Amino acid sequence: MSKKKKEETVQKHKLFKIKKRKPNRSRVGDFFLYLFLLLMAILMVFPLVFTVNNALKPLDELFKFPPSFWPNNPTTDNFSDLFVTMGKSWVTFSRYIFNTVFITVVGTLGHIIIASMAAFVLAKYDFPGGKTFFNVVVVALMFTGYVTGIPNYLIINGLGWIDTYWAIIIPAFAAPIGLFLMKQFMEGLPMSLIEAAKIDGASEWRVFSGIVMPNVKPAIMTIIIYSVQNLWNNRAATYIYSEEKKTLVYALQQVQSGGIARTGQAAAVSVVVMIVPIAVFIAAESQVLETMASSGLKD
Amino acid sequence: MKEYIQKYFILRKHNFQVACKKAKRSKMCYLFLAPYAILFFAFNILPVATSIFFSFTYYNVLEAPKFIGLQNYISLILQDDIFLVGVKNTFLIAVITGPLGYIASFLFAWLINELPRWIRTIAVVVFYAPSIAGTGVYIIFSILFRGDAYGQVNALLMEMGIINTPILWLTNPDYMLPICMIVILWMSLGSGFLSFVAGLQGIDRSQYEAGYMDGVKNRWQELWYITLPNMKPMLMFGAVMAITGAFGVCDVTMTLCGYPSTDYAARTVVTHLFDYGFSRFEMGYASAIATLLFLVMILCNKAIQSMLRRVGT
Structure with missing residues (x-):
């Protein structure tokens, strides 16, 4: 009796997981894979954001030492120039x-x-x-x-x-x-x-x-x-x-x-x-x- | 034997007649195909054919081509040390960035696939943007890796106390190739990636459910037994695009490391071709390089196709 019940719960559990469309996923795996994905996404975007930042920097900031990533006083001077x-x-x-x-x-x-x-x-x-x-x-x-x-x-x-x-x-x-x-x-x-x-x-x-x-x-x-x-x-x-x-x-x-x-x-x-x-x-x-x-x- | 040959010819003749009849009936098809076919022939087939022809000649544009047999190929392989440097670099870049970029394309597409729709839309743009915008933008890496202390990478490393003097990233032969590879990898999620994203969306959901019931235990088994076999056609397309990209490298190295680069350390086969074709106007020699490159690309493509056929078995 108890065995049957156990089987039933297993079946129910399986059906529930299938409905969620992610039957073969573990939480831990999900977490690390998406963390990895997020890191990669940041790396991919970094040069593009940097390009935009550079365009918004006034000339003195472009040659500042140490160089900065974000512009301190963003301007559109470069574009008008x-x-x-x-x-x-x-x-x-x-x-x-x-x-x-x-x-x-x-x-x-x-x-x-x-x-x-x-x-x-x-x-x-x-x-x-x-x-x-x-x-x-x-x-x-x-x-x-x-x-x-x-x-x-x-x-x-x-x-x-x-x-x-x-x-x-x-x-x-x-x-x-x-x-x-x-x-x-x-x-x-x-x-x-x-x-x-x-x-x-x-x-x-x-x-x-x-x-x-x-x-x-x-x-x-x-x-x-x-x-x-x-x-x-x-x-x-x-x-x-x-x-x-x-x-x-x-x-x-x-x-x-x-x-x-x-x-x-x-x-x-x-x-x-x-x-x-x-x-x-x-x-x-x-x-x-x-x-x-x-x-x-x-x- | 004679009978066999005769039969063969009769069969051939018959086939040919059938084809002719079919061709006559489908005149319309040829009319539709003609504009593209003519242009395609003129700007894709003819160049390759002339390239092969010129590779056996000495041709400098001003004088008529002079037939010299295999001389170009012989001096290319036996005497041209810089070409061998180019081959080595191209090979290194292709072997490292080709497969890595290809795998990364698939991996990211696969991970993105299970995200909610709106995140997926953003993620596709984020990962694909470098390859579309890249051609105009990778010059930013020459600012990041600038050789003096104003370069971001140098400044960061000096601040952290790892180095004392700025490193000449793009002029020192030790660092050139790795940096170029990073940039190429950054731009490698191109058409293949899009094809993977779209292909993964198209896989029938019920196959996963069936797989789960049949005892597929984790995501990796699911990937190998269900996802990959379903993705075979897209994987083929991605491979073609990856090979093209991996062997055609030259813009990145020429822009970042200069042309010519220090010690020819960033010379690739295509840079060499560019050098002889557009700077020295030794068209015959440049054509020989193009022909070799082309042959290698086709062979590589065939090899990868036969490898991909075994996926998921």
Whole structure:
């Protein structure tokens, strides 16, 4: 009798733990693992916070001994100085912004359209060469910019695109990561959706633009993140040499390399450069994660 | 034997005809694929192909390439001591930061996974931020590790009485590589990490309950028998990204330790490639470096894939 009762309580206990969804966890283990996680999180954030702090320090504090971590009298002088410096350059500040925005917007838009078209047929149709092509794209995920840098320069030179925006925009259209993520995400779309539309008489292009694209919004957001990151940080120093065509990041880094006198402004530049990609990511986080759920590589 | 060969050819011919017919029927597919395929070919395949071609030539951009056979590879491996330093450094960085970053990505994603939703959202930003913002920001480490007493690390160590004189962190060959590795590790929670976070969310809860009933005792068994096998596809993707990152190191070392660095102590293979390709314009030689690097990356990827296949068995 007592044995049965004991078993019952054990069962009850087990069910209770399962309901809490953490059946296999010990309190002590939880405590130490999360303590570890917290410590790591602080370590990860430390340099970023330090960057922001540095930008808020007035010049005398930047060279104080012993150096401090937090600013004592935070100011935004560094930022206003930066705008003054940028305003004084013979190429206007707005021109740099225009360059970066133009490159980022056109490059991202083109990449989305072209990569989605390719991803659509690769994910939804079985045709000769499709699988092979996709495998090649997966291998291409491993190409770093420097490995292909030299021949790319020769090709772009041959096309006559040196010192034009197209030298950055057009190669960005063909970035492998966008096609890869898009294709993996589209595999999750039900085929019946497409077939239904076809029975109703929609053309392939209508199916693609009217049915498929509205249903892959999370993937589009993710591609935007990757593309913006890539293009925003692209200094394009090898392809563009005219001052009026340089990107904002490049111009800012020119300020940054201005030596001791520009230390404060350089710190401000770091903050400006890092804030944009982080903000874009925070805005789209949930959609990015939804896309990444299908990013797995099957063999 | 002859019959066998004949049969083989008939089969091949048949397959080819079927493929042709299929291809004709799926004209639309090729139309959709064409824009991407053309650009992809022009900016990804063609560069690799030309790179391989130039690696067998002497080419300095001004004169037409001259075919010299394997000479580039021979002098690269047998005569170029600095290249070997680069190989050693790249190898060290790849072996240490690659696996560590990869494991850290998974570990953090796994720990974050069980947190409440709102903390998880913040935690993902915290851990992912360095890798997105990093390219513009890791220069901050050159302030932290500045060689004079104004650098934070030196000031802290001197205040604690551990050292008397400031250490030249980024100019002393003894300290360069470890510092670069710290920075690279700091930035290593990238796409792979995101993929892991998302993948862990997608695992079917009932599998854990079933596992509990079947006698899975602690979190580590659960991890090995249930979580990891479910995560295999994401682990593959993460591995590809980790390898790319580990072998492609050069921005960090060039920014922090200078280019060229003292005694070439922070030279990597890609720095060497950059040196020959963009400073000395010996394109043939640089292409040989690129080709070797590329081969190693593909081999490494294959090795890791076959390792990952065994996970959870």
